[in-house]
Amino acid sequence: MTHPVYLVDDDEAVREALCLLLSTVGVVVRGFADPGLFLAQVARLAPGCLILDIRMPVVSGLKLQERLVGQGVDWPIIVISGHGDIDACRRAFRNGAIDFLSKPIDEQDLIDAIQRGQAALDDQLRRSAQRAETLELLAALTPRERQVLDRVAQGYTTRQIADALELSPRTVETHRAAIGAKLGTTSQAELTRLWIEGQAGTP
Secondary structure, three states: OOOOOEEOOOHHHHHHHHHHHHOOOOOEEEEEEEEHHHHHHHHHHOOOEEEEOOOOOOOHHHHHHHHHOOOOOOOEEEEEOOOOOOOHHHHHHHEEEEEEEOOOOHHHHHHHHHHHHHHHHHHHHHHHHHHHHHHHHHHHOOOHHHHHHHHHHHHOOHHHHHHHOOHHHHHHHHHHHHHHHHHOOHHHHHHHHHHHHHHHHHO
């Protein structure tokens, strides 16, 4: 498995048993007894899958999950509990958990959940990299080129763009050619996709 797993559980016996289990199947796993310590370090950790115990003092697994979401950490989360209930399960899934497992943990269920988390994280990181690349391309456009692209993506014709921006059609075509060169495409559909992606990536 390509990404690390972070296990946050204050029960030392459970934590050590799960870490040993996962290490035997090739998972790089790091255990945390203290949710606060994990929160303090998460910004410096490589992206990975999280296993959170639901019942911990001070900061519960669900509260930790909510704080991570609030910090923009949206890594795949598996919630584990010896006292699971429907409300806790519902809250976990509402906040993006990929699975909710009851103790004692079935080994194969846990491994299967981690594999799903790894696949989800791969997809998430791929999409994040694509968004970053798109934003970098769009950042190379001049303000005027961005104005032209905005209207191209909204379906304006060259004449309509020229009228809206008080430019000549020839000037608009020059801008469109520059946009195509910088973004690597002159396809209306692809330009629209990049524009939409850029909008989504803008705070």
